[in-house]
Amino acid sequence: MKKIKAAVLSGTDKDFEIKTLQITEELAPHDVRVHMVASGICHTDEAVRNGQGGQFPFPAVLGHEGAGIVTEVGRAVRSTKPGDHVVLCYDYDGYCKNCLNGRPAACVNWNRLNMEGTRIDDSVPFFTEDGTPVKMLFNQSSFASETIVDDRNVTVIDKKIDLRKVGPLGCGFVTGSGTVFNGLKPEVGSSLVIFGTGAVGLGALMAAKITGCSKVICVDIVPKRLELAESLGADFVINSKESDPVAEIRKITDGGANYVIDTTGITPVMQQAFEALASGGTFAPLAVTRHEFKIDHPFADLTSYEKTVKGVLMGEAVPQKAIPELIEFWQAGKFPFDRLEKFYSIEQINEANQASISGEVIKPVLIIDPDYQPA
Structure with a gap:
């Protein structure tokens, strides 16, 4: 051997x-x-x-x-x-x-x-x-x-591409972007909220801007990460240590967001993410976690508002198709x-x-x- x-x-x-x-x-x-x-x-x-x-x-x-x-x-x-x-x-x-x-x-x-x-x-x-x-x-x-x-x-x-940079396209960035491109497929002009601005969350942010979401909102507790999210195109940022994110999201979106992604896997944050949804909205919890997310009253909290909780694994991406597309977006300055x-x-x-x-x-x-x- x-x-x-x-x-x-x-x-x-x-x-x-x-x-x-x-x-x-x-x-x-x-x-x-x-x-x-x-x-x-x-x-x-x-x-x-x-x-x-x-x-x-x-x-x-x-x-x-x-x-x-x-x-x-x-x-x-x-x-x-x-x-x-x-x-x-x-x-x-x-x-x-x-x-x-x-x-x-x-x-x-x-x-x-x-x-x-x-x-x-x-x-x-x-x-x-x-x-x-x-x-x-x-x-x-x-x-x-x-x-x-x-x-x-x-x-x-392509052999001209720097291999030191592109490995993360195989998971973190394809998961975040693919959740938007393939899992949620937001309509042009829709609102999308991202809880957590790590690699998955920021991948989702960049994809949301490509798809034409009009209100992309990022929520985190680290000011530098929120500043980075703004520099990548976030329309609004919320520091959830300083204000109630659900109230702020409802104010910005006039009642609730069309789509919400959670990348934190923290139980109270996932609950906030679900509460921030508008009627007919879709929530995608993405984190690898053993923490619980509960819907206590399915009819009152889910069915009557026609909300959806959607599992999205690996951004529902076909790697051999998605990775070259992300590289093209990157080369065009969009990702x-x-x-x-x-x-x-x-x-x-x-x-x-x-x-x-x-x-x-x-x-x-x-x-x-x-x-x-x-x-």
């Missing part, structure tokens, strides 16, 4: 440790071997680390916002070839009824493929030096110098996601993760290959 470097998590609430692992040299027919250049850190990684995402098997290599260069492919792979530059996203089976209907984020095997720590045949590509299997996340595990993924994890991009990024070396992963947890940095990006030079 070949030796690689990876950030390994040994258990819940542990720090990441940089270790030497072994990676299998034999590829299955649909496998793609990727030399990793960079990876974003997502709040889902932290939810797995701290247990908010539920039980997860350890030891594990996390990371699911990877970007790198294909070095080898299995004999059945047709979507990519060695030398291609790629962004990695979630896995899906490609043959269930939802995948065949163009909804891979609703794949009936989504959790099995992405959140149970192994590939579909229960195997893993990573092992400790003494032979202990090391689990995966999103069939990707991008916090490693090399990984093996399925060809459905892969989206090929400046790279303004939200800060680079760290992979050895600084714990520092970078803490900066994400605290809100100091919107999107930390780990540089895994420091020798990479963009074209």
